[in-house]
Amino acid sequence: MPKTEIRVGGLGGQGVILCGHIIGKAAAIYDNKHATLIQSFGPEARGSACSAQVSLADEPIGYPYVKRPDVLIVMSPDAYSQFAPTLKPGGILLYESELVSLDEKLPEGVTAYGIPATRLAEELGRRLVLNIVMVGFFVGTTALVSAEAAERAVVHSVPKGTEQLNQRAFRKGLEFGLNLTGQGNGGPRHDA
């Protein structure tokens, strides 16, 4: 794969860094790719905003900073406002659809997929796993890392005792993403 740049943005407490960490780990440890992760907190945006920059490539990565992401994952309106304009033409926006509304800041030619990740996480019993729902959604919509690699990275990154819940959160996001892009069981069907 050519170098792919990903930016994850949201608020403190949404697990933005862990989300980026798991994507990088899935690619690097379980999919044999190269990955870098840079995390930024606070001053970069207002309030407790934070973001993670992840780069994935087949070759070693020389420049780890993400200026113009191919994929942008946003979990808060601020992160959307700040980073949406930086998306590459032809890029993909993944957003928390009950927290973020799209507007003219979204560059033309960008594909946007929304997911009510907070609500799905709450349905699973814990709002805390919203970021893992997002990881699943990222995998389901972009297939940039394999589902197996990502699920393993999830299970190996979360605290002991929370593995199963996080696994369910991952699968929920994955399924939602697959359905939205027409690859899932419940997705758009062609009449026989």
Next chain:
Amino acid sequence: MTLEGYPRDLTCKDGTTLTVRPVEARDKDALLAFYRELPEEDRLFLRDDVTSQLWADRFMASIDYETVIPLLAVTADQEIVANGTLYRTLHGWTRHVAEVRLAVARPYQRRGLGTAMLRELVRVATSHGVEKIVASVVDNQVGAIRAFEKRGFHREAVLKGHVKDIRGHKRDLVIMANDVSHIWEAMAAMVADYSPTLGG
């Protein structure tokens, strides 16, 4: 409806392999038979009359794998040898709490099965986001108290003379509790995304 992670195999201390899986509609008669086989002294302190058809009908109808999550241990011949169930509510002030009830068939007791079933139930509870698990045990149920203690439960409260056994004798009820909220604290710390050194 399915329960993630099941069926799974479980090996007893003596090497017997059992399968742990959720209760399904087809298990009703076998479950009733399992409870009717339990000696009276084991049934003495169970909350419901688990040998009645009415109980079995109601129990089976209540299973939704969300608020009533029952697990079985079965032999290779599908004989039920243990049943452990988690009860939760999804609303109200104890929505973070689950209650567990457990019974092991006599020939299979004292082989670590009760403890093993509890491990499964605790795992299922945490995978549903539960923060605290409780069990009600009568003060002289040594085996039960021991099994719960081995799985991280402690005696949290005693209700004096709270239960009457089927012979009419009053006994103390011990509420055993396992606070698993620390694992949620670990999870919360991981997603806090706060770094004082970086100005967050």
